[in-house]
Amino acid sequence: MSMIEFHDVQKYYGDYHALRNINLTIDAGETVVLIGPSGSGKSTLIRTINGLERIEEGQLIVNGQDLANKKTDMNRIRKNVGMVFQHFNLYANKTILENIMLAPRIVLKKDEAANKKLAMDLLDRVGLADQASKMPAQLSGGQQQRIAIARSLAMEPKALLFDEPTSALDPEMIDDVLNVMKDIARDSSMTMLVVTHEMGFAREVANRVIFMADGQILEDDSKETFFDGQPSNERARQFLGKIITHS
């Protein structure tokens, strides 16, 4: 069953054509890694999936609802599709525990005891149960990102979007975050779309790797084809060569 479907999607910023003829289907439970040079449109693409960016043309169906339709309730989509940002975006005025519990309480109207239990379980899962009463600013970047992942999981979403989740982190923090993400990816029910250049992560848990440049999808391969064979697209081959020699 498909979770996310793009059909001939176009996106413009004024005259700038940010997404060109995007056609893409992601099945429920798949883990897809999206790579490409900066300015290639990969962040724009994943931000359209939860309606943070609107599309101008085409059809975008997420969890059975068409986002191109103005009547579609974005809040309903976002209940089912979580997002993890490059800069974490934890609520600066709330404790760690409140960061996780707030949306389930006010959006899902979840029972307080069950909410707290899930929040504590998630904190445990990301290895930060002892930080529950701190404020976000007291945590390191890597810790904040793990909390941000826990916050998304607390909504019990069907899909999770990751927009360069480790790009703003110190190198020694990256593994802790990636390990949490791998753990989620191995849970076969979660659909994950990850913008990242962490090829180790892609090799280990991705089902597919997509390469974008200039707002287009140039390559959409299984992990095996992408890493062990050769991408058919010349630019994808060059890009892959560069990031692999650097990592």
Added chain:
Amino acid sequence: MINIFQNYGADLLLGLGNTLLCSVIALFFSLIIGSMFAIFETTPIKALRIIARIYIEVFRNIPLLVITMFFYVVIPLMVAKIDGFTAGTIGLTIYTSAFIAETVRSGINSVESGQMEGARANGMTFWQAMRYIILPQAFRYVIPPLGNQFINLVKNSSVLAFVAGFDLMYQGNVIASNSLQTINTYMAVGVLYLVITMPLSYYMRHLEKKLA
């Protein structure tokens, strides 16, 4: 000056009471109305942004006295009779709320945009994100400029004197013309304004330190 307090103490106290009452009412409502228009200005809904823009530009750029006179003279002619105190308090509320709207809007804008995105992506509506995440952070930023607005509001309440609002300034005018002790009277009035504004000023400074 002491003899002014001795001879006209009750009149001055009445004025002080009315000034305080007018200030508290105007402060309460202008904070609500101002915050509402500040939120309107930052919504994704264009119509609300335009309404807010017009309100703020109009009432920020007309003298307080003109707004007050409008309510004192025009409204009784066309709608209902209202007294000077009411007209003055309404005028002051509308005028001050335009400034508070601008202040609160700048506070909302200084909250990092990632906070709103994080909240929306987390499933919250725009209004939920405003209420739980953005406004609590915005108000921390705007406490110093809001303090200035509150102090201005107290001083601006002297506009009531023009519309027979029986405030401190109005009472001062009456006492000055009856007693012919102009200098002493206005000094007493000034002191009584300080009695309201100085504690307010100190409290705001304290709050600023506490939240910084």
